Amino acid sequence: MKIIERFWLAFCFFLLYAPILFLAVYSFNSGDAMQGFAGFSWVHYQELWQDTRLLQIVLNTLILALTSSLIATAIGTIGALAIYRTERRLLKQTLLGLNNVLLVSPDVIIGAAFLILMTALGLKLGFLTVLLAHVAFSIPIVVLMVLPKLQEMNRDLVLAASDLGAKPTEVLTKVTLPVIAPGIFAGFFMALTYSLDDFAVTFFVTGNGFSTLAVEVYSRARQGVSLEINALSTIMLGLAFVLVLGYYAYSQKTTSRKATKLKEKVK
Amino acid sequence: MNSTKKRFTEAYLGVYGLWLLAFVVAPLLLLLIQSLNVPGQGLSLANYRDFFTSGPYLAMTVNSIWYAFLITVITLGISYPLALCLTKLKHRQFWLLLVILPTWINLLLKTYAFIGLLGKDGLLNQSIEAMGFGSQQLLFTNGAFLLVAAYIELPFMVLPIYNALLDIDPLLPAASRDLGASSFQTLKKIIWPLSMPGVKTGVQTVFIPSLSLFMITRLIGGNKVITLGTAIEEHFLVTQNWSFGSTIGVVLIIAMALTMALTTDRKKKKRRQRK
Structure with a gap:
C-alpha cells in the first residue's frame, strides 16, 4: 500500500x-x-x-493584482459583514446568491458581460476597466473566505466588548477584525492568485494601451516560441518557490510558538 | 448604541448592495438585453431561434459539455488518490503548497510549456522516436487539449478534496477498521461519502471553467475542439457580433444553472430515500 x-x-x-x-x-x-x-x-x-516592454507588462500585472486584491478584500469583507449581519432570510439568501454568481460563471461570460457594461458606461478600455473586472471576480472568493470566520466567531466576544463599553467602531477594529483576520488574509491571497492567473476576462476588457502578462504571452505564443518567455517563467517560478518556503517556515514557527504558549498555560 | 450598530449594518449593506447591483446584476442584465437586441430587428428572439435550430451550434454545445465532463473525470481520477496520499504525509502542509504552487504560474505560461513539449520536434516526440515509434502528431489534437486542460485544473480539484478529507474525524475510519472492514471497504463506505462535499466543490470548480478554456482550444487544440467559450470569444472579439455572442452566453448560463439545480435536487431526494 x-x-x-x-x-x-x-x-x-x-x-x-x-x-x-x-x-x-x-x-x-x-x-x-x-x-x-x-x-x-x-x-x-x-x-x-x-525587453523593457515585457518588463513593463510584468510590472503592470503585479500592480494590477495587488490593487485589485486590496480593493476586493476591502469590499469583500464589508460584503461578508453585510451578509452576516442581515437577519431577514430572503435578503441573506439573495445576497449570497448574487455573490456566488460571478464565482460560478465561466470567465468568458464575465469577460463578455463586462465588455458590454464598460462600453455602455462609455469607459475607454484599459487599466481601469481591467481593474474593475478583476475586483469584481475577486470579491466573491473574499466573501466566501471571510464569512465562515464570522460564523465561527464567538458571539459572546462581541457582546462582552459592547457590555464593557466599547463603541461599535472599537468592537469592529479591536474584536471582530482581529478574529476574522485569517479569513481576510486567505481571501486576499486567493484574490491575488485569481488576478495573477486570469487570462480570459482581461483579454475581453483590455484595450490597446494596457496588457497583462497572460495577454502578452498569448499573442506571442501565436507567433511562435521565444525563450525570453521561458526565462521570465523561470524567474517567476523561483520567486514563487522562495515565497512558499518562506511562508511554510513562518507558519511552522508560529504554530510551534502557539504550542509552547499552551504548554506554559498548562503549567 | 444599538442604533449605531444598525447604521453600521445599513452602511455595509449599502456599499455591498450597490456593488452587486452595478457589477453583478447590471452586466448580466446587459448581456441578456444584448442577446435579445438583434441588429436591424429591434428586440426579438431571432438569435435564440437561430441557435436552437442550427445543427452546428447544438453539436458544439454537446461537444463542449462532453469535453468539460471528460476533463472533470480525468482530474478527479488523478486528484482523489493524490489528495488521499497527501493527507497521510508528515509535512502535508508543505506538499500541499507544492501542489498549489503551479497555480501561481500564469496558465498561459503553462500552456506555452506544452507547446514546446508536444511540438513536432518536441521532447515527447523525440522520446517516442527514440523508443522506435514514428513521429506522432501530438499538438493540435483532442488528446493534447484534454491533457493540458486537466493539467491546468488539477490543483483546483486537489485542494477542496484535501480539505474535505482532513475534516473527516480520524476516529471514524479507525472504528471501521476495528469493526473488520478492509481498507477498500473503509474507503468506499466511510471516506468517499464523507469527502463528497469536497468532491462536489472540486467538480464545480473544474467543470465550469472547462467550458470556457478558449485559449487552450486555440493554442493546443488547434481550433479542432470548438467549445462554447471559443464561440463566444469569436463572436465578441473577431466577428464583432455581440448580439449572437450574448445569446450563446445566456444559453451557457441557463445550462449551468440547470445542471446545478438538478444536482442539488437529486441530493435532496437521496437524503429523503435514506430516511
Missing part, C-alpha cells in the same frame, strides 16, 4: 512539475527553440532584461 502511495505521489508531482521544469531548463538554452539543447547560456535572460 505504502509503495503504491509513494508511486502515485511521485507520479503526480512529476506530472505537475515536468512542464514547468521543462520551461526552466530551456531558458538556459543557447539556441532559439524548445528543442535540441544547444548549450548553456544566459543569453535569454539578457534579452529579457533589455
Whole structure:
C-alpha cells in the first residue's frame, strides 16, 4: 500500500512539475527553440532584461493584482459583514446568491458581460476597466473566505466588548477584525492568485494601451516560441518557490510558538 | 448604541448592495438585453431561434459539455488518490503548497510549456522516436487539449478534496477498521461519502471553467475542439457580433444553472430515500 502511495505521489508531482521544469531548463538554452539543447547560456535572460516592454507588462500585472486584491478584500469583507449581519432570510439568501454568481460563471461570460457594461458606461478600455473586472471576480472568493470566520466567531466576544463599553467602531477594529483576520488574509491571497492567473476576462476588457502578462504571452505564443518567455517563467517560478518556503517556515514557527504558549498555560 | 450598530449594518449593506447591483446584476442584465437586441430587428428572439435550430451550434454545445465532463473525470481520477496520499504525509502542509504552487504560474505560461513539449520536434516526440515509434502528431489534437486542460485544473480539484478529507474525524475510519472492514471497504463506505462535499466543490470548480478554456482550444487544440467559450470569444472579439455572442452566453448560463439545480435536487431526494 505504502509503495503504491509513494508511486502515485511521485507520479503526480512529476506530472505537475515536468512542464514547468521543462520551461526552466530551456531558458538556459543557447539556441532559439524548445528543442535540441544547444548549450548553456544566459543569453535569454539578457534579452529579457533589455525587453523593457515585457518588463513593463510584468510590472503592470503585479500592480494590477495587488490593487485589485486590496480593493476586493476591502469590499469583500464589508460584503461578508453585510451578509452576516442581515437577519431577514430572503435578503441573506439573495445576497449570497448574487455573490456566488460571478464565482460560478465561466470567465468568458464575465469577460463578455463586462465588455458590454464598460462600453455602455462609455469607459475607454484599459487599466481601469481591467481593474474593475478583476475586483469584481475577486470579491466573491473574499466573501466566501471571510464569512465562515464570522460564523465561527464567538458571539459572546462581541457582546462582552459592547457590555464593557466599547463603541461599535472599537468592537469592529479591536474584536471582530482581529478574529476574522485569517479569513481576510486567505481571501486576499486567493484574490491575488485569481488576478495573477486570469487570462480570459482581461483579454475581453483590455484595450490597446494596457496588457497583462497572460495577454502578452498569448499573442506571442501565436507567433511562435521565444525563450525570453521561458526565462521570465523561470524567474517567476523561483520567486514563487522562495515565497512558499518562506511562508511554510513562518507558519511552522508560529504554530510551534502557539504550542509552547499552551504548554506554559498548562503549567 | 444599538442604533449605531444598525447604521453600521445599513452602511455595509449599502456599499455591498450597490456593488452587486452595478457589477453583478447590471452586466448580466446587459448581456441578456444584448442577446435579445438583434441588429436591424429591434428586440426579438431571432438569435435564440437561430441557435436552437442550427445543427452546428447544438453539436458544439454537446461537444463542449462532453469535453468539460471528460476533463472533470480525468482530474478527479488523478486528484482523489493524490489528495488521499497527501493527507497521510508528515509535512502535508508543505506538499500541499507544492501542489498549489503551479497555480501561481500564469496558465498561459503553462500552456506555452506544452507547446514546446508536444511540438513536432518536441521532447515527447523525440522520446517516442527514440523508443522506435514514428513521429506522432501530438499538438493540435483532442488528446493534447484534454491533457493540458486537466493539467491546468488539477490543483483546483486537489485542494477542496484535501480539505474535505482532513475534516473527516480520524476516529471514524479507525472504528471501521476495528469493526473488520478492509481498507477498500473503509474507503468506499466511510471516506468517499464523507469527502463528497469536497468532491462536489472540486467538480464545480473544474467543470465550469472547462467550458470556457478558449485559449487552450486555440493554442493546443488547434481550433479542432470548438467549445462554447471559443464561440463566444469569436463572436465578441473577431466577428464583432455581440448580439449572437450574448445569446450563446445566456444559453451557457441557463445550462449551468440547470445542471446545478438538478444536482442539488437529486441530493435532496437521496437524503429523503435514506430516511
